[in-house]
Amino acid sequence: MQIVILDDAAQVAAYGANIFAKQLLKKPASVLGLATGSTPVALYQELIAKNKAGEISFSQATTFNLDEYLGLTGEHPQSYRYFMNEQLFNHVDIDKQNTHVPPGDAVNPLVACTEYEQKITAAGGVDIQLLGIGRNGHIGFNEPSSGLTSRTRVKTLTKATIEDNARFFAEGEYQPHLSITMGIGTILEAKKVVLLATGASKADAVHAMVEGPLMAKCPASALQLHKDAVIIIDKAAASKLEDLEFYQHIEAENQKLQAHLATL
Numbered sequence: 001m002q003i004v005i006l007d008d009a010a011q012v013a014a015y016g017a018n019i020f021a022k023q024l025l026k027k028p029a030s031v032l033g034l035a036t037g038s039t040p041v042a043l044y045q046e047l048i049a050k051n052k053a054g055e056i057s058f059s060q061a062t063t064f065n066l067d068e069y070l071g072l073t074g075e076h077p078q079s080y081r082y083f084m085n086e087q088l089f090n091h092v093d094i095d096k097q098n099t100h101v102p103p104g105d106a107v108n109p110l111v112a113c114t115e116y117e118q119k120i121t122a123a124g125g126v127d128i129q130l131l132g133i134g135r136n137g138h139i140g141f142n143e144p145s146s147g148l149t150s151r152t153r154v155k156t157l158t159k160a161t162i163e164d165n166a167r168f169f170a171e172g173e174y175q176p177h178l179s180i181t182m183g184i185g186t187i188l189e190a191k192k193v194v195l196l197a198t199g200a201s202k203a204d205a206v207h208a209m210v211e212g213p214l215m216a217k218c219p220a221s222a223l224q225l226h227k228d229a230v231i232i233i234d235k236a237a238a239s240k241l242e243d244l245e246f247y248q249h250i251e252a253e254n255q256k257l258q259a260h261l262a263t264l
């Protein structure tokens with residue numbers, strides 16, 4: 001794991017956006033794995049600005065989102081399809097036909113899960129996967145107890161996740177308790193993963209992910225198995241890490257190495 005600790009959420013978004021921008025420059029037809037939640041919004045704003053400035057293009061890109069609420073159509077304002085349209089797709093030069101979000105309104109969700117996996121494979125696999133993290137360590141909607149090699153499937157949300165996401169729903173509005181989510185095994189197959197976490201409410205989950213044992217109780221700990229996982233966090237989210245100074249030291253050395261390699 002590469003652990004990048006920055007001052008605040010704005011720096012986290014900018015650092016993450018630069019990784020995605022570099023990927024698009026290197027491979028314009030990249031397959032991007034995308035995420036929802038409040039954390040990636042600032043990163044999407046950075047990408048929109050870069051696209052409007054002509055620095056990057058999404059015209060050849062394909063995207064796959066991690067998850068969707070089961071029971072919501074893409075027109076529902078709380079659906080993740082709607083979120084992605086509003087937060088990114090409507091503002092960049094992407095062909096919406098090339099954007100994929102699991103279908104929350106699938107007649108047969110089990111078939112839809114298999115088809116989603118097939119589409120990812122047919123696209124050549126995800127080049128770079130963006131992730132947030134839930135307070136309970138979930139990634140996508142892979143809640144604690146998720147199989148560490150799981151594939152795209154229907155998952156029941158925990159009470160904690162339902163409560164955390166209740167802020168997006170109006171009082172009395174139907175809030176789904178089920179989701180379709182890429183599995184942990186699906187996520188681990190992305191060639192690179194970039195996880196963002198900001199704020200003190202994520203500090204316990206970040207600690208468990210980075211320094212805890214590999215365990216289904218903290219699904220994000222599975223990223224310890226990934227050969228190219230970048231964890232970008234602000235100081236508040238890093239506040240419970242035991243080896244904080246060591247990670248900062250490694251990153252400083254890493255920056256020096258990158259600067260040297262750039263001169264070769």
Ligand SMILES: N[C@@H]1[C@@H](O)[C@H](O)[C@@H](COP(=O)(O)O)O[C@@H]1O
Nearest residue numbers: 036037038039132133134140141
């Ligand atoms: N399914 C999403 C996750 O992909 C996201 O990482 C998490 C954290 O969201 P936030 O960034 O708003 O804390 O929320 C939801 O549960």
